[in-house]
Amino acid sequence: MNKIAFLGAGRMAGAMVGGLLANGAAKPGDLACIGGDDNTAGELAQRTGITAAANLDALLQGADILILACKPQQLAGLDRSLAELTTGKLILSILAGKRLNRLAQTCPRARNVVRAMPNTPGQIGAGITAWSSLHPLAAADRAAIDTVLGSLGKVITVPEPDLDAVTGLSGSGPAFVFEFVAALREGGIAAGLSREAAALLAQETVLGAAKLLAESKAEPEALRDQVTSPNGTTFAGLKKMEAGGFRALLKDTVVTAKVRSEELSRD
Numbered sequence: 001m002n003k004i005a006f007l008g009a010g011r012m013a014g015a016m017v018g019g020l021l022a023n024g025a026a027k028p029g030d031l032a033c034i035g036g037d038d039n040t041a042g043e044l045a046q047r048t049g050i051t052a053a054a055n056l057d058a059l060l061q062g063a064d065i066l067i068l069a070c071k072p073q074q075l076a077g078l079d080r081s082l083a084e085l086t087t088g089k090l091i092l093s094i095l096a097g098k099r100l101n102r103l104a105q106t107c108p109r110a111r112n113v114v115r116a117m118p119n120t121p122g123q124i125g126a127g128i129t130a131w132s133s134l135h136p137l138a139a140a141d142r143a144a145i146d147t148v149l150g151s152l153g154k155v156i157t158v159p160e161p162d163l164d165a166v167t168g169l170s171g172s173g174p175a176f177v178f179e180f181v182a183a184l185r186e187g188g189i190a191a192g193l194s195r196e197a198a199a200l201l202a203q204e205t206v207l208g209a210a211k212l213l214a215e216s217k218a219e220p221e222a223l224r225d226q227v228t229s230p231n232g233t234t235f236a237g238l239k240k241m242e243a244g245g246f247r248a249l250l251k252d253t254v255v256t257a258k259v260r261s262e263e264l265s266r267d
């Protein structure tokens with residue numbers, strides 16, 4: 001793996017560094033980072049053995065790939081020297097809502113720019129990331145992007161306009177699932193369980209069902225039907241969900257999040 005520089009040393013950068021070191025794709029000496037005023041870079045360097053760079057010049061010295069992992073609102077304030085310092089380098093941005101043409105304004109001489117949308121389970125290597133590139137990627141760059149993003153979990157590629165829908169589904173999705181788990185827990189409490197038991201049962205039910213879905217490779221509807229006997233308990237519960245418009249509500253939820261992502265990306 002060529003040398004990688006991280007601009008931003010917070011949760012996502014930390015997860016990527018951790019994943020790359022854990023799977024042997026990079027050695028600490030291959031990675032460098034820089035943060036803002038809160039010394040996250042120093043802490044990440046201390047934790048992992050990577051280099052905390054003193055300035056952008058040092059960060060990009062010898063680096064082939066620059067990962068933009070600060071907050072999206074910090075992009076506009078980044079030092080203008082970045083335009084020159086990123087000449088010929090591959091840029092990978094995980095900044096939510098920052099489009100490829102906007103990123104290319106900051107790094108106009110980069111050899112290519114990739115925009116990725118990861119999600120929070122990436123912090124434990126269980127995420128899914130969708131990406132898109134400004135120009136078609138050379139084979140070696142594509143392999144590097146797959147390795148770097150693979151440190152957060154699964155990886156798919158989509159056309160850039162789809163990234164708003166990706167944001168609405170897998171980007172915001174973990175929060176929708178957490179809300180679903182909380183609602184299941186409340187249901188358990190309403191049905192007479194202690195909060196502690198209901199919380200554990202709700203969490204493990206979602207975890208186990210997700211693992212079963214992933215391992216069986218069946219459609220969720222098929223697995224649902226396997227546990228639904230006519231007029232049984234699951235049947236009664238599913239009828240209640242249907243009457244309450246559960247599926248339509250979730251569909252609208254994802255579309256609403258997508259539309260908001262489109263609004264936020266307009267700059």
Ligand SMILES: NC(=O)c1ccc[n+]([C@@H]2O[C@H](COP(=O)([O-])OP(=O)(O)OC[C@H]3O[C@@H](n4cnc5c(N)ncnc54)[C@H](OP(=O)(O)O)[C@@H]3O)[C@@H](O)[C@H]2O)c1
Pocket residue numbers: 007008009010011012013034035036037038039040041069070071072074077078094095096117118119120121122171
């Ligand atoms: N968390 C997620 O699951 C998720 C999902 C999708 C996309 N993203 C995207 O990932 C990016 C990072 O998110 P995060 O959760 O890792 O954020 P975070 O933990 O808050 O980290 C942000 C990092 O940026 C650094 N920073 C601030 N100003 C800087 C500057 N001028 N130059 C260089 N670094 C600077 C901060 O340093 P100091 O704190 O030391 O100042 C910190 O290390 C965001 O753009 C977000 O949109 C995150």
